[in-house]
Amino acid sequence: MNTLTDNSIMLKVKAGDLDKIGLLFERYNRPLYGFLFHMTYQRETSEDMVQQVFYKMLKYRHTFTGSGEVKHWMYSIARNVLKDQVRRKKLAMSGESVEVVASHVAAGLTPEEHLEKKQAKLALQKAMARLSEDYREVLTLNKFQELKYHEIADILGASETAIRTRVHRAMQELKSIYVRMEQ
Amino acid sequence: MKCAQCEELFTDLVNHELAPAEKEKVERHLAGCPDCTLELVSFKQLWGEMEAVETPVPSAYLKVKFQAMLETYKESVKEEENTAWDTLKEQWKRLWKVQPRWPMAYNLAVILAGFAITWWVAVPQKTGDQGQQLKVLSAQVTELKQTMMLTMLENPSASERMRAVSYTTELKQADAQVIDALLTTLDNDPNVNVRLSTLDALSGMAAYPEVREGLIRSITGQKDPLMQSAIADVMLKLQEKRSVGSLKKLLRQKDLDHGVREKINQTINSLI
Structure with a gap:
């Protein structure tokens, strides 16, 4: 039985029990990979980025306060890693x-x-x-990662209402692209 | 509810993010609006199809890479801890032998002086020539100390400058050059601790009139509350009545620290 919450695991890592991050890796490597894959469509790069997310969690473990969700913190880090990657390699993230x-x-x-x-x-x-990156991001988090609006809002640092609107617009956009493609 | 408003809530509906009241409104609208009902069916279909979109899983290699990264990271943390420990030890050692050249020269000079004095005391049947040589030698030692002190006062390290200042307390006699150097340090050294120890050293040389005058002159130039208060203490200790004028001038400064102001007032009262 696994009763350890994500936060208590991360607090142990913070306290110096670095091996415990392995538990978080087991729980989150797939979802993180899925998110990064849908944002880049590059398998190897996505794996590298997952690796970087966990590296950064170790490196910046002292900044984790335990007041927020580890999961949200991880996705925020993943977004930053993604931004760095795009800046460095000029990754094509749109549908080219x-x-x-x-x-x-x-x-x-x-x-x-x-x-x-x-x-x-x-x-x-x-x-x-x-889809544009912003729309693809919220749809990926909402649909594929099954995150609630308030969770996405936390990760993106936006209000829940803004996320609600963005998901709705993303779906509208997706639908119109889809319909155009079928024609 | 209008059709457009209803459609806006489809995403929230499939996400189960609708408040019960809103949900009820949507359902009521749908019951009477076949267009929106059709629209919802097509929306749900798209939403369902999205589930078929493949999200690949990472290769087994990712875990291997992760383990390797974790091990490397743990090693680097250990190394860092070691390095930190080494640095600490190094600094601890350095405390006892900061920049070995000058202190060593100083120690040598002291040992030489020690030998010379022993020779002078233990061998009373000295000739006039030897006595002369000894005087020259001890004069040279004093000179050496002074030169060293003056050079060290120029050192960029504050702790070295403090050490230099502390050497002056060992000088039996201070010449004009040393006094001048100390007074300059008192007024201009960027480090308040150096200035404080300089003040301390100078207060021990109060027998020299130029030291007293220099201290009085320095009062108005001090900006740091610590220094202002310390110099007031020294004036009180020396019972230097001539300082009252300068202290009063200090009181006229608008931004003077409240505590310092009180202290200076007390000092002036005790001095008068």
């Missing part, structure tokens, strides 16, 4: 390489899935890739 994206995604599917959902997945993936 949509075809590449589609093939990346298709590569991860089983043959059955291929037949079944291929069309819808590819089209939607393309539409997602064409």
Whole structure:
């Protein structure tokens, strides 16, 4: 039974028990990777960035106060890592390489899935890739990471109302891109 | 509720982020509006299809890389701790041998002087020539001390300058050059601790009239409350009545510290 909360784990890490960060890695490497992947569509880069997130958590462990959620702190760090990465490598984050994206995604599917959902997945993936970064970010956090509005607001440092509006607009935008693609 | 308003709440509806009252409003509108109902169906379909969008999982290699990073980080922390410990030890050692050259020269000079004095005391059957040599030697030692002190006063390190000031208390006689150097330090040294120890050293040389005059002159130039209060103490200790004028001048400064003002008033009262 695992009763340790994220925050109590991180406070242990802060107190010097560095190995405990392994527990947080187990819990969050996948969601963080998913978020970073949807923002970049680059597998290796996303893995490197996940690594950087955990490195920064270790390096800046003394700044964790325990007043907020570790999860939100992690995503904030991930966003900063992403920004650095974009600045350094001039990563293309918009839908310019949509075809590449589609093939990346298709590569991860089983043959059955291929037949079944291929069309819808590819089209939607393309539409997602064409969204602006801001919209893709909130949709990824909301839909794929299953975060609540107030959590996203915490991570992005915005108000809940602003996030509510942004998610709604992102969905509208996605829909209109999707419809245009189908035509 | 208008159709546009209703549509705006679709995202919140599928996210289960609607307040019960709002939800009820939406449902009531949907019941009477087939357009919005159709719209919601298509919205839910898109929302559902998004679930099919593949989110890949990281490779197994990520965990290996993570473990390696963690180990490296732990090593670096250990090294840092070691380095910090080493630095501490180094500093502790350095406390006892700061810049070895001058103190060593000073120690040598003291040992030499010690030998010379022993020779002078233990060998009473000295010739006039030897006595003369000894005088020259001890004069040279004093001169050496003074030169060293004067050079050290120029040192950029505050602790070295304080050490220099403390040497002057060992000088049996202070010449004009030393007094002058100390008075200059008292007025101009950027470090308040150096200035305070200089004041201390100078108060021990109060037998020299130029020291007393220099101290009185220095009163009005002091800006630091610590120095102002310390110099007032010295004036009281020396019972230097001539300082009253300068102290009163200090009182006229508008930004004078409240505590210092009180202290100077007391000093003036005790001196008069």
